[in-house]
Amino acid sequence: CTRTGESRRSCYITTPIFYVNAAPHIGHVYSAVTADCLHRYQLLQGANSRFATGTDEHGLKIQQAASTAGKEPLLFCTEVSGRFHDVFRSCNIAYTDFVRTTEDRHRRAVEHFWAKLLDKGFIYKGTYEGWYSTPDESFLAPSQVTESTDSTGREIKISTESGHKVEWMKEHNYLFRLSDFRTSLQEWLRSNPKAIQPEKFYHLVLQWLETELPDLSVSRQRSRLQWGIPVPGDPEQTIYVWLDALVNYLTVAGYPEKYLQWWNVVHHVIGKDILKFHAIYWPAFLMAAELPLPQAIYVHSHWTVQGKKMSKSLGNVIDPLESSARFTVDGLRYFLLRQGVPDIDCDYDDEKVVKLCNSELADSLGGLLNRCTAPSLNPEQVYSSFCNVSFPKGSSGRAVSEDYKLVEAVSGLPALVKQNFDQLRMYKALEAISVCVRLTNSFVQRHAPWKLDCTDTEDKLWHDTILHVSMECLRIYGILLQPAVPVVADKILSRLGVRSDERSWDNALDFLSKYEGKHCPYEGRALGPDTGVLYNRIERS
Ligand code: ME8
Numbered sequence: 001c002t003r004t005g006e007s008r009r010s011c012y013i014t015t016p017i018f019y020v021n022a023a024p025h026i027g028h029v030y031s032a033v034t035a036d037c038l039h040r041y042q043l044l045q046g047a048n049s050r051f052a053t054g055t056d057e058h059g060l061k062i063q064q065a066a067s068t069a070g071k072e073p074l075l076f077c078t079e080v081s082g083r084f085h086d087v088f089r090s091c092n093i094a095y096t097d098f099v100r101t102t103e104d105r106h107r108r109a110v111e112h113f114w115a116k117l118l119d120k121g122f123i124y125k126g127t128y129e130g131w132y133s134t135p136d137e138s139f140l141a142p143s144q145v146t147e148s149t150d151s152t153g154r155e156i157k158i159s160t161e162s163g164h165k166v167e168w169m170k171e172h173n174y175l176f177r178l179s180d181f182r183t184s185l186q187e188w189l190r191s192n193p194k195a196i197q198p199e200k201f202y203h204l205v206l207q208w209l210e211t212e213l214p215d216l217s218v219s220r221q222r223s224r225l226q227w228g229i230p231v232p233g234d235p236e237q238t239i240y241v242w243l244d245a246l247v248n249y250l251t252v253a254g255y256p257e258k259y260l261q262w263w264n265v266v267h268h269v270i271g272k273d274i275l276k277f278h279a280i281y282w283p284a285f286l287m288a289a290e291l292p293l294p295q296a297i298y299v300h301s302h303w304t305v306q307g308k309k310m311s312k313s314l315g316n317v318i319d320p321l322e323s324s325a326r327f328t329v330d331g332l333r334y335f336l337l338r339q340g341v342p343d344i345d346c347d348y349d350d351e352k353v354v355k356l357c358n359s360e361l362a363d364s365l366g367g368l369l370n371r372c373t374a375p376s377l378n379p380e381q382v383y384s385s386f387c388n389v390s391f392p393k394g395s396s397g398r399a400v401s402e403d404y405k406l407v408e409a410v411s412g413l414p415a416l417v418k419q420n421f422d423q424l425r426m427y428k429a430l431e432a433i434s435v436c437v438r439l440t441n442s443f444v445q446r447h448a449p450w451k452l453d454c455t456d457t458e459d460k461l462w463h464d465t466i467l468h469v470s471m472e473c474l475r476i477y478g479i480l481l482q483p484a485v486p487v488v489a490d491k492i493l494s495r496l497g498v499r500s501d502e503r504s505w506d507n508a509l510d511f512l513s514k515y516e517g518k519h520c521p522y523e524g525r526a527l528g529p530d531t532g533v534l535y536n537r538i539e540r541s
Pocket of ligand 1: 015016017018019020026027028030031056245246248269270271272273274301302303304310
C-alpha cells in the first residue's frame, strides 16, 4: 500500500470472485478470511482500506449449471451469489464491496476495457483452434493435455493440471496479442521480486514465462456461449469469461471513472489454481490498457480432506456453515489462519480443529484471561497496578530472568506480527502470539499469585504486579488478534476494560508503560463486565 493524499495510506484488497456453479465451501472461505484478516490489519494500522469479494457469473459452465437446475441463468446466479453473500457475512467477512459480474457497472467497465485493448491494437479477429476445458474455462496447449478414459471406458483427453475433460475447439473469434508481452512480464517480475508471494509461486511464473506465450482467444461464438457480455459492436461474439471476470477488480475501484486512488494500491489474494490468469493474463491485459499493475499477488495453496481434493462426487466437501456452527466463527477462522500454510496444501480435519481451538483458544488464552480477571484472584475487579520495586528493570527484585524474557518477547511481538501479516503469513503471526500466550501462562504459574498473602503490603504489590504484567500481555494479544479473531479479541479487550479508541496498532506499542517509567492509562481502571468463558471447550464427537 502507498500513501496517497494527506497522511492516510490507501489499500485495496481483493479475493477471487467465485463461480456460482457450486455452493461455497471451506476453500472459498479460506481465501475470504485471509483477505479479511489483511483488510482488518490494514485498518488497524490506520490505513484507508477497501476490500472486495464477489461472484463470477458468466460463462459456459454457469450457463450449463443453470440449465441443469432448470432455472433462468440470472435467477440461478442470484440464488447462488446470495449463498456466498450469506456465508461470508456469517463468517464475519467485513468486505466493503460485493461485486457480481452480471451487474451493469461491471458490464460498462468490461466494455470500456475491451475498447481500450482494441483501440491500442492488442485485439484482432482470427481463428482459434485448440483444446478447451469448460470446467476450468481455460484454453490449453497440447503439452497440458493427456489421454484418459471416462466412466464408460471411452477414451477422452483431459487437462494434466486439473484432470478435467477437454474438447477440441475451432472458432472464429477475437484474439489478444499475449505473445507481445512475454518480455515485459519478465521485466516486471524481475524488477518486482515481491510482486508474487510466496516466492515459490513467483519462481513458477518466471518458469512459465521461459516458453513462448501463444495469443489468447478472448471471445466465444455467441452460438456456443450466450451467457456473457457481448463483444461491443459484434453481437455474434461473447467476451471470454476470464477477461470479463478479471475486470471485476477494476469495476470495484470505480473504473472507468475515478479509479486510480484504489487501482494504484491493489493487492490480490488468490488460490494457486488461478495463478496463470492473475500473474500472466491479467498483467498483460493491464499493460495493454496502459494501467498500473497490482502491487502484490498473494497466492495460497489448497485445503484437502484426508489428502484428497474436495469434490461433490467424493462427498468430502466441507460446509463452512456447519463448521462454524460447531467451532464458532472465530474457532473456524483461527484454525484456517493458524494452520493454513500458503506454500503447501493443508489437510482439513474436524479433530484438528477441536484440538487446536481447545488448547490455544480455550485453555491457553481463555485460561489466562480467567486467571487475571476471576474474582478469586482479582477481588477488586480492576486493571491491577504495577510496582517497579517488585519488578525492577534489569535487576532482580522478585522477578526472575524468564520474566524479563517474557517482557522482551511481548515488546517485540507487534513488529514480528506486522512482518508476517505484511507477507500474508498469518500462520506465523498467530504462532508467535500463541508462543507468547504460553510464556505468560508460565509466568503466572511460576509466581503462583494465589499463594501470596495479600494482607502483607509487599506481597500485595507483587501480586498486583503479576496481574498487571499478565493483563498488559493480554491487552497486546487482544489488539493483535483483532484481524484474525475479531469476536474473541473483542471479548478479551472488553473484559480488560480497554475502550474501543484504545485498540489500534499503536496502542499495542505501549506495552507495560509503567515498566518504562511512563504513565499507564489502564492502571486501577474497573474491568469490563464478565460475559463468561472466552471460548467454550469443544466436545470431541
Ligand atoms: O476460479 N482450498 O472461481 P472458483 C483453498 N471465478 N482455496 C480454494 C479451494 C481449496 N480447496 N477451492 C477453491 C474461479 N478455493 C474464478 C475466479 S477471479 C477474477 C475469477 C478458492 O469458484 C481459491 O481462492 O473456482 C481459488 O483460487 C478460488 O477459490 C477459485 O474459486
